[in-house]
Amino acid sequence: MEPAATKTASTFTQGVLTTRRRFRFLGLTAEDLIRVFFGGNATVAIIVLALITIFLLREGAGFFGQNQENLRIYRQAGLEYVDYMRTQVDGHTALTRELSALRLAQLQQAMAAGQTTEAANASLKDFDAFSDKFSDAIVPLRQLVSELTSGPDGDAGATAIKTKFLVAADKRVERQQLIAAGKTEAAAQVRIDEVDFEKELQPLLAARPAFEPASRELSASLTALAAKPPAGDFGKFQADVHTYLAGFPATVQKIAAWDFNQPVAFRQAFTSFLFGTQWLTASLWQDWYGIIPLFVGSLMVSLVALVIAVPFGVGAAIYINQVASPREQRWVKPAIEFISAIPSVVLGFFGIAVLGELLRKLSGVTWLDWVPGFPFSERLNILTAGCLLALISVPTIFTLSEDALNNVPRAFREASFALGANRLQTILRITVPAALSGIISAVLLGFGRVIGETMVVLLCAGNRIAIPDFTAGLGVVTQPTHTMTGIIAQEMGEVAVGSIHYRALFVIGLMLFILSLLINYGAQTIVRRYRISIG
Amino acid sequence: MDDTMHRFRTSATAAARRERTVFLLFRVATYLVVGCGVAVFLTIFLRGAGTVLQKEAPFVNTAFFTQAPESLYVFDFEGVHRQMGFREFQEFKAAHPAAKLNPETYIYSAGGIFPAIVGTLLLVVGSMTIALLLGVCAAIFLNEYARDGKFIRFVRLSIMNLAGVPSIVFGLFGASMFVVGFKVFGIQFFGWNTSLMAGWFTLAFMVLPVIITASEESLKAVPKGFREGSLALGATRWQTIRKNVLPYALPGILTSSILGIARVAGETAPIMFTAAFVVSDKLPWQVDHLTDMPFQGVMALPYHIYVVSSKIPQNAYTARVQYGTTFVFLLIVAVIASVSIILRNRLRNRYKW
Numbered sequence: 049m050e051p052a053a054t055k056t057a058s059t060f061t062q063g064v065l066t067t068r069r070r071f072r073f074l075g076l077t078a079e080d081l082i083r084v085f086f087g088g089n090a091t092v093a094i095i096v097l098a099l100i101t102i103f104l105l106r107e108g109a110g111f112f113g114q115n116q117e118n119l120r121i122y123r124q125a126g127l128e129y130v131d132y133m134r135t136q137v138d139g140h141t142a143l144t145r146e147l148s149a150l151r152l153a154q155l156q157q158a159m160a161a162g163q164t165t166e167a168a169n170a171s172l173k174d175f176d177a178f179s180d181k182f183s184d185a186i187v188p189l190r191q192l193v194s195e196l197t198s199g200p201d202g203d204a205g206a207t208a209i210k211t212k213f214l215v216a217a218d219k220r221v222e223r224q225q226l227i228a229a230g231k232t233e234a235a236a237q238v239r240i241d242e243v244d245f246e247k248e249l250q251p252l253l254a255a256r257p258a259f260e261p262a263s264r265e266l267s268a269s270l271t272a273l274a275a276k277p278p279a280g281d282f283g284k285f286q287a288d289v290h291t292y293l294a295g296f297p298a299t300v301q302k303i304a305a306w307d308f309n310q311p312v313a314f315r316q317a318f319t320s321f322l323f324g325t326q327w328l329t330a331s332l333w334q335d336w337y338g339i340i341p342l343f344v345g346s347l348m349v350s351l352v353a354l355v356i357a358v359p360f361g362v363g364a365a366i367y368i369n370q371v372a373s374p375r376e377q378r379w380v381k382p383a384i385e386f387i388s389a390i391p392s393v394v395l396g397f398f399g400i401a402v403l404g405e406l407l408r409k410l411s412g413v414t415w416l417d418w419v420p421g422f423p424f425s426e427r428l429n430i431l432t433a434g435c436l437l438a439l440i441s442v443p444t445i446f447t448l449s450e451d452a453l454n455n456v457p458r459a460f461r462e463a464s465f466a467l468g469a470n471r472l473q474t475i476l477r478i479t480v481p482a483a484l485s486g487i488i489s490a491v492l493l494g495f496g497r498v499i500g501e502t503m504v505v506l507l508c509a510g511n512r513i514a515i516p517d518f519t520a521g522l523g524v525v526t527q528p529t530h531t532m533t534g535i536i537a538q539e540m541g542e543v544a545v546g547s548i549h550y551r552a553l554f555v556i557g558l559m560l561f562i563l564s565l566l567i568n569y570g571a572q573t574i575v576r577r578y579r580i581s582i583g
Numbered sequence: 584m585d586d587t588m589h590r591f592r593t594s595a596t597a598a599a600r601r602e603r604t605v606f607l608l609f610r611v612a613t614y615l616v617v618g619c620g621v622a623v624f625l626t627i628f629l630r631g632a633g634t635v636l637q638k639e640a641p642f643v644n645t646a647f648f649t650q651a652p653e654s655l656y657v658f659d660f661e662g663v664h665r666q667m668g669f670r671e672f673q674e675f676k677a678a679h680p681a682a683k684l685n686p687e688t689y690i691y692s693a694g695g696i697f698p699a700i701v702g703t704l705l706l707v708v709g710s711m712t713i714a715l716l717l718g719v720c721a722a723i724f725l726n727e728y729a730r731d732g733k734f735i736r737f738v739r740l741s742i743m744n745l746a747g748v749p750s751i752v753f754g755l756f757g758a759s760m761f762v763v764g765f766k767v768f769g770i771q772f773f774g775w776n777t778s779l780m781a782g783w784f785t786l787a788f789m790v791l792p793v794i795i796t797a798s799e800e801s802l803k804a805v806p807k808g809f810r811e812g813s814l815a816l817g818a819t820r821w822q823t824i825r826k827n828v829l830p831y832a833l834p835g836i837l838t839s840s841i842l843g844i845a846r847v848a849g850e851t852a853p854i855m856f857t858a859a860f861v862v863s864d865k866l867p868w869q870v871d872h873l874t875d876m877p878f879q880g881v882m883a884l885p886y887h888i889y890v891v892s893s894k895i896p897q898n899a900y901t902a903r904v905q906y907g908t909t910f911v912f913l914l915i916v917a918v919i920a921s922v923s924i925i926l927r928n929r930l931r932n933r934y935k936w
Contacts, residue, residue: 082821089720093741096788103759360612367609382924387620389920391849393885397892472602500749502852533751557755568747
């Protein structure tokens with residue numbers, strides 16, 4: 049409403065009002081009350097946004113304290129100490145796996161050369177002897193680590209210390225609850241066995257002198273073995289062994305310097321969440337809450353979706369807005385709008401039931417071998433989820449880009465035509481650049497739509513919590529992954545309210561919330577700042 | 584034909600050819616998008632039709648719409664391959680006590696989806712009522728009362744940001760605020776557990792930006808002259824809105840809000856941990872007091888689709904309920920969406936003065 053008109057109207061109504069006796073409440077007339085009522089409703093948007101922030105923060109904030117505690121126990125119960133040693137065992141396991149992959153390759157090579165399975169296996173005798181020796185070298189160290197983990201009979205070691213601590217913590221909670229309920233006597237009955245970490249850790253620390261010789265022996269025997277490999281291409285393997293052995297001194301040093309009493313900084317509770325590469329829950333050993341695998345998964349899926357959706361969405365917008373006949377416009381626009389109404393769970397089901405299998409079959413086609421990552425065996429992976437998310441984001445990108453193109457002043461196009469440019473030149477050099485800010489913000493909002501999407505990724509992304517293996521190049525898109533939205537949907541139903549896991553999910557939710565606000569803000573800023581003014 | 588003329592023509596044709604090719608590419612992109620949408624629809628409709636429709640009159644598989652889900656029992660008996668729902672199987676077992684059946688069972692794969700349909704309907708009606716009340720009032724304020732200022736800009740910014748919040752975040756919010764609740768000075772607020780109420784409010788807040796934007800658009804479409812005429816005749820602001828603005832804006836508000844219905848009906852993430860049960864034996868109104876009804880959890884179609892597509896294996900026996908449920912759900916959402924789109928296109932530019 050124009051200010052002038054409003055002013056006249058309101059002075060006029062005021063004039064009428066003052067001449068009559070009116071109902072008043074707290075000094076407000078009925079008119080004012082109505083206004084306040086409507087205004088109150090308008091603030092609901094602000095209130096809801098504030099409430100979301102408050103509740104996510106309230107539930108999520110406790111996570112970092114709990115995570116610090118989680119890390120403290122990890123150190124004090126000696127789990128960290130054992131994990132240092134375990135890195136050597138794990139590295140060895142990876143090398144053994146590499147060896148067996150090498151053996152398979154050699155076997156296939158031999159069989160491709162026309163040998164029978166028996167003959168091929170026989171020809172690999174040297175190889176087998178080598179890999180046996182290689183595997184045997186780790187046995188003493190593995191024994192040591194397994195003893196420290198759970199003791200020779202499975203009832204001691206770091207696991208047992210942690211369990212003792214957790215039992216004591218439970219008892220403490222029980223006593224607190226009893227005291228809160230006023231049952232002081234019963235509370236006094238609850239016996240808490242406080243854990244004396246120093247005493248409990250003695251057997252673990254006693255193994256410290258044994259570790260270094262064992263590790264040195266392993267290093268020596270592996271160096272000797274790697275120097276004399278059997279026939280075949282062992283270049284990469286030797287290099288890997290070398291890097292593996294090069295890490296030994298650092299580990300030995302870490303173990304020598306390890307002290308259970310070293311405090312865990314509060315900062316570590318943040319860094320282990322923000323930069324943690326493991327999301328491991330309900331584990332017998334140690335729970336990790338690292339967001340990186342989930343974040344990378346979300347990002348990968350969204351990127352795949354956008355790579356597919358942007359050309360299609362923007363292309364369709366250009367076609368419909370600039371090229372298509374009015375009749376085509378009339379039915380294509382509602383049709384694409386209609387696609388946006390397909391619920392995401394339906395698309396997710398479509399992915400599980402149809403698209404996943406279809407893509408896997410397609411990847412098996414021989415003449416498509418050149419596509420990176422083809423063929424693949426997991427039907428639910430980043431690509432499947434990405435394709436479906438693309439379908440979800442295309443309507444968003446299409447509608448907003450079309451709006452942006454529509455807002456380009458007619459005069460721009462006419463001037464271009466008048467200079468003798470044809471339609472394509474006008475579109476690519478005048479109309480699209482003029483609408484570019486709108487198109488970019490459309491793509492950003494499409495990205496926001498995709499990264500917040502839950503059901504499709506939950507159903508179709510494969511739900512494997514691991515950072516995708518980027519050494520596969522572009523083929524990484526055919527690996528399964530897990531996402532931030534997916535993990536919330538999957539685990540929220542199973543966690544206890546108030547537990548560290550519950551709070552970790554809220555922190556992820558908070559991050560999603562902040563991310564969506566940032567995306568929204570970015571889209572608005574781009575539109576505002578780079579809008580081409582008419583005139 | 585002379586040379587220069589010819590040269591002009593070739594260059595012109597090359598440009599024209601490029602133009603044609605690029606336009607063709609754009610066109611193919613457009614039709615591919617539409618084609619993908621159609622492919623999804625057709626697949627679900629064709630495969631789901633087998634469950635929902637039947638050859639004899641009444642042509643619709645009424646059992647699928649009126650029964651609760653059951654486990655499916657598959658077994659061989661006297662050389663005949665049989666599959667039946669739980670209740671039927673119990674009768675069958677009673678009739679053949681001697682037989683050793685060893686059935687394979689698939690949960691939720693027999694029976695129908697009646698409770699899920701009911702749950703979705705209740706969720707939609709409740710949350711749309713809340714969202715419409717709040718949203719339309721907010722839109723009236725924004726369009727009729729408010730003058731541009733800091734407060735209004737802040738409100739608009741909030742609405743825009745609210746529209747971009749992922750639905751799973753609304754789910755988390757609803758779970759912590761309405762389901763778990765909170766205590767202030769020892770007084771418990773909310774804490775409704777998994778219930779219709781929690782779902783209503785969560786969904787209503789989620790759809791609020793859609794409703795506000797749609798309502799504002801409809802209010803804006805009412806010509807200014809309507810208000811000015813009324814005010815000039817001495818009507819108050821509220822009288823003007825009530826008699827001269829709302830009646831003309833209401834059809835637009837309602838039709839645009841139908842799109843909100845499609846959104847509410849279609850979302851799964853917000854109700855996963857606020858309102859939806861995997862399975863519930865009781866219908867929401869089967870309670871001791873009617874006032875308990877809003878505090879019951881319900882089954883919902885989208886959540887049921889999630890459950891049957893992720894928690895049970897994919898095979899010939901389970902496909903029936905998977906495609907059938909998806910068919911019904913997609914049909915409902917598609918009808919709502921197309922009604923909204925058609926009505927909106929009709930209403931657009933209806934008032935031109």
